[in-house]
Structures are given as C-alpha cells and as structure tokens.
Amino acid sequence: MAFKLIISQGENSHQMEVEGAESKKLIGLKIGEEFDAAPVGLAGYTLRITGGSDKNGFPMKKDVDGPRRIKSLLSGGVGFKPQRKGQRRRKTVRGNTISDDIVQINTIVVKKGTKSIEDLLQSDE
Secondary structure, rough: EEEEEEEEEEEEEEEEEEEEEHOOOOOOOOOOOOOOOHHHHHOEEEEEEEEEOOOOOOOOOOOOOOEEEEEEOEEEEOOOOOOOOOOEEEEEEEOOOOOOOOEEEEEEEEEOOOHHHHHHHHHHH
C-alpha cells in the first residue's frame, strides 16, 4: 500500500510517495489531525491533514465520519462547485478517515524543521 503525500508550504507544494511501514502509521488519522512527519522522512516537521482522494478519485470530506463512501446532496464545497445560485447535486464523497482505499493525502506544514523540505526529499532519493 502506498500513499501520494502532497505537502503544501505557502506558495510551494511538494509531492512524495509513502509506502511500507510508514504508510501504516497514517491509517486511521482524520482530516484536521496533525502528525509528526519524521517517520515519512521529514524530520522536525509537523503536518496537518487537509484532505485527499480515494483510488477512484472521490474526494475526502471533513463532515462525513469514517472511511466509508456515500452519496450526499451537496450545495457547494468539497466535491461540487455549483454553476448557479441554489443548485444542488447528489455526489459521491469519501469519509474523513484515512484507510487502505485512499491514494492521495493533502497536508500543510504546521511546524517547520531545521532543513528545508527540498533538501530532505533530495537526500531520500
């Protein structure tokens, strides 16, 4: 099992693959939770989960509990952008908990480490 981890820091974003034992530590975390990024190779960094998507491209939504996938009536926000005022649509979204079905996890940097993310990612390769 592997996750694509997207790390946003201000205007910059970085992408890395997380697989093996490191990816197991992310399962069960929810949107909005913070975690220490040392196990994924970013020593000194703390990241907050802001979203993600599953293997079929359905986005994670913060207000849907658990790892399940549901069809929800949306009037805007994650998963649906209305074209006119008052428009609603039933769309499929994924819950707020990371599971085996998630392939992409979006995060933002909460606490910076001593080295830059670019240096840490290049030292892993």
